[in-house]
Amino acid sequence: MEHEYKTLEELEAKRAAREAMKQLKQKKRKRVRRIIALCIAAVIVAVVIGAAGNLAYRDINGLDGDGKNYVIDVPAGAGSAKVASLLGNRGVIKYPALFKMYAGNKYIFQRGRHSVNSSMTYDELLETFGNYAEGGVGEQVQIVIPEGYELGQIADILAQNGLVDKEEFMDEVNNGEFDYDFVNEIPRSENRLEGYLYPATYQIYPGTSAHDIIIMMLDAFKSNVLPVYNQSGSGDPIDQVVTMASVIEREAANDGEKKLVASVFNNRLYEGKKLESCATVQYLLHERKTVLSIEDTEIDSPYNTYKYKGLPEGPIASPGLASIKAALRPADTNYMYFLADPSGNKNYFSQTYDEHQEKMKLLEEGKPVDESTPTPSPTEKAKN
Secondary structure, eight states: OOOOOOOHHHHHHHHHHHHHHHHHHHHHHHHHHHHHHHHHHHHHHHHHHHHHHHHHHHHHTTTTOOOOEEEEEEOTTOOHHHHHHHHHHHTSOSOHHHHHHHHTTOEEEOOEEEEEETTOOHHHHHHHHEEEOTTOOOSOEEEEOOTTOOHHHHHHHHHHTTSOOHHHHHHHHHHOOOOOHHHHTOOOSTTTTTTTSOOSEEEEOTTOOHHHHHHHHHHHHHHHHHHHHHHHTOOSOHHHHHHHHHHHHHHOSSGGGHHHHHHHHHHHHHTTOOOOOHHHHHHHHTSOOSSOOHHHHTOOOTTOTTTSSSSOSSOSSOOOHHHHHHHHSOBOOOOOEEEEOTTSSOEEEESSHHHHHHHHHHHHTTOOOOTTOSSSOOOOOBOO
16 A cells, blocks of 8 residues: 655645634634624614603603692793703603703793693693793803992893893882892882892803893892891891891901901991991992092982981892891990001901091001000900
8 A cells, every 4th residue: 555645834734724714613603693792782772772762752742641730830040951850850751851952952941830740741841831942042151249249230240241131120120029028028119129139150041031030149148148147036127137238248358357347337336326338328429439528428318327327228239148147246346446458458446536546547657557456355256
């Protein structure tokens, strides 16, 4: 028998061919498994999307509602996210994020209490809550109202940002109807809401009415000031407290001395002295003059505390919470006078007129003021 002998190269080539064939079969099996896995995944995704789409369809059309009626209280300045959250929390809709996407930024939502039914469609809900804005309502505008701003300055900020017409805003301030007990107790008709538009940062949608913007600020006053006032146990009317706080706000150089400024005014009222606050005259002048003239201090107005005893007729600015607290709990001192440092960063306090005059002279001469002059040194504990 004749034997065939293979060379090493032939054997290696045969082995390599077998290995290549094996790898090819493995790749085919993996590809088949991958295709099967992708098909399964596609089926699952299709099922999930279909189920999600069905759930979304049912929620959009109110098909799963229980038919109950709900009252939804929409705050002033609310956007679609806020309204969606309110509806979701009450169970009127199941998917707040979907409602927010559906509404987009195409609606201006009206403040107030709205009666809705859980079987209403998204379109019906939107028609109940808001007005469609052609072209959208745009992005919210951030407005910062600083402490110590007057009504006119607040109106200017809003007007400069294209949110209101200043004249219409001021008319709403004086003549609009606002359902708050503290507003109904205000005895004035002109600049009626001076001091009550709470200084804070607001996010306001373009197209929001002047009425609703004012309500946003009154709501902020209600939630920030009234709890402090009620907890203080003060027997003074809220309007009197806001008036005092507004003068403190305009006279104090910083939060740290507000209770000291309050103590001066409190002591002068107790002694039957005029407050002689420059800020009250500046309010009349519509100008914050550094030095008042004799004629300025003789203006005949119930706001002029150089001419009349007691508090001015009403607030002269919007006070911050620190000023409200100072008005309610002034420091316990014997101070009767204070004097502004030329830098505007602090005030110097005195018990007597002679001390006050001496400090004024030192400042005029550019000399340092000895702040230890009052003897005995007053305490800074708050009055109960």
